[in-house]
Amino acid sequence: MLYQLYETQRALMAPFSEFASASAKLYSHPLSPFTHLPMSQRVAAGLDLMHRLAKDYEKPEFGIKTVNVDNVDVAVQEQVAIEKPFCRLIRFKRFSDDPTALMDMKAQPTVLVVAPLSGHHSTLLRDTVKSLLQHHKVYITDWTDARMVPTEAGPFHLDDYVNYVQEFIRHIGPEVHVISVCQPTVPVLAAVSLLASAGEFTPRTLTMMGGPIDARRSPTAVNNLAMNKSYSWFENNVIYRVPPHFPGAGRQVYPGFLQHTGFVAMNPDRHLSSHYDYFLDLVRGDDDSAEGHRQFYDEYNAVLDMPAEYYLDTIKTVFQDFALVNGTWQVGDAFVRPQDITTSALLTVEGELDDISGAGQTRAAHELCTGIPKTRQFHYDVAGAGHYGIFSGRRWREKVYPEVRAFIQRFNEPGEIIATPGTTARKPRAAKAAGKPAGKAAAKTTSRRARKNG
Template identity: 85%
Template sequence: MLYQLYETQRAMLSPFAEFASASSKLYSHPLSPFAHTPMADRVSAGLDLMHRLSKEYEKPQFNIGTANVGGVDVAVQQQVAMEKPFCRLLRFKRFTDNLRALSQMKEHPTVLIVAPLSGHHSTLLRDTVRALLRDHKVFITDWTDARMVPLDAGPFHLDDYVTYVQEFIRHIGPEVNVISVCQPTVPVLAAISLMASNGEVTPRTMTMMGGPIDARKSPTAVNNLAMNKSHNWFEHNVIYRVPVNYPGSGRAVYPGFLQHSGFVAMNPDRHLSSHYDYFLDLVRGDGDSADSHREFYDEYNAVLDMPAEYYLDTIKTVFQDFALVNGTWQVNGQLVRPQDIKTTALLTIEGELDDISGAGQTRAAHELCTGIAKTRQFHYDAVGAGHYGIFSGRRWREKVYPEVKQFIASHQNDAPAASRPRAAPAKKVKSRAR
């Protein structure tokens, strides 16, 4: 019922949002007589702010048309490398007729960015993609809004997420380097662990950034909510059915508008201050600052619905049972054993001021991946960086990215090798606390 009420409210506000936008321009356009009335700048700024607070935000585009490779601007084309019901594997293909740049690009390492399925679209990692394109061949997971997936596509569980990641890795090839940002650190570690257990060739490197490998360490407000509420509470309070006006009508989801409310509630004062500053920037005519605000909130306010099965699985497996670190997690009936990973180098990255994945949560991957030689395990603390700062913005570009680039480059001469398959697991597995 709540989802239907939200859709009704959105439909009612849509005309008002368009009216506010048009009226704002009426009071700001130099040829309009209303633009020369007293307080016109404040009226225009207020109407523009009303428009942005009441409009619907659609999925943004990556809009990456060029990349700089060795001082040469090359063309970038976005391609769909593989398509699944709940995700598209995108490739950013680079083109140039500059022979020197072309020669460099052929030698560049291949990277798979596994974007989070946790509310925002994969375009949130636009800055991550843009930086990596300078020195890498780049793929990224582009998760589909669950409300757009018809019911006949079936459910989508956390196990399916792990399977998707494995399929993408196999499609790209053994030369791939995997980067997981936030939520996917857990399923990515599971996917690579299972590949190693089965004797498959695993990626050359895996970089894990700001993720809840062990959510018990330095728990944040996000962790506390997941740990202090029962599984039934989540099932009965945040799961709703998609309304009839979407292709996924009837699908059980964790709606994007509820997630967005949670994002804002974490830092309400910051968002209120940001919108007031936007109003003042418009009044002052500071176009650059106003554009920066629009760019950020166009991305931040664009959210997607998550499949209910996947969301509830994640709550239980990652934040309540701590199944990965306790050694009890089974994916499609097979135990997840990070200690079976032998040939993949590991880099973990944490932000000093991360208020979503606390200190030590990502670094915990080293305690699990005991099969990786210590000389191939690395950790980096991004001083002064919050959660988003480790993959977007100035600190990402100037501090974090050079570390990631160097780490990947230093392991490209490692010959891909398959791990020796272990003996078939027993029907009953005795768990051990770690």
């Protein structure tokens, strides 16, 4: 019933939101006589803020049309490599007429970014993708809003998520490097573990950022909620059926608006202050700051519904049974055994101020992946970074991305082990980022890659 009430409220607010938007323009447009009235700027700012608080936020676009590769601007086109009922595998295909840039792009590493299915759309990783495209071929998982998936498509469990990731890795091939951000660190580690146990190839590198590998460590408010409430409480209090006017009508979901409410409730003062600053920016005419606010909240307020089966499986498996770290997780008939991974290199990344995945939760992957040599295990703590700072914004671009790029470049050759004297499970040296393959064998590999259609 709550979902229907929410949709009714949203429908009732829509006309008021549009009225507020039109009125704001009436008091701010340079050709309108109302613009010259006393206090018109404040009235326009207040109406604009009212419009943004009441409007419905649709899924944003990635909007990445060009990227700079070796000082050459190249075109970027989104292509759907695989389409599944609950996810699309998107490739960001780069095009250039510059022969040097084209050869460089074909020789660059291939990266699969596994975006979280935790309330926001994959476009939340826009900054991540844009940085990676400068030096990599990039794929990303684009999860579908569950309310848009007809019930005929069947349920979607956490095990299905693992199977999707395995299929995407197999599709891209042995040259793939996998980056998982937040929630997918757990199913990605499971997917790669199962591939290793079955004797299949595993990604050359695994980069895991801010995820709950072991949610018992430094538990946050998010972890405490999931651990302190019973499974039946979640089943009875946060699961609702999609209303009739959506393609997925009747499907049981964890609604996006509930997840969004939880996000805001974690830092209400910060959001209130941000909206007030936006109002002041409009009054002052600070268009750049106001536009920055719009871009952030256009993304932050756009949420999706999660399939109920997947959400409840995650609560039980990750936050209540701790099945991954306890070695009790089964996907199908197979146990998840991270210790079977032997050829992939592992980098874990944590933010110093992360209030969603606490300190040590992601780093715990090193204790599970005992089959990976210590010379191929690294960890990086990002000073001053919160949860979003490790994959978006200035700290991502200036601190995290150089480390990730160096790590991928360092272990880009299959089966290559580069010893790091005197260090175990520490961050890679950024100086390796721009390194070229050395030796005749590496040169042949690079030449062979250049001939492929990248």
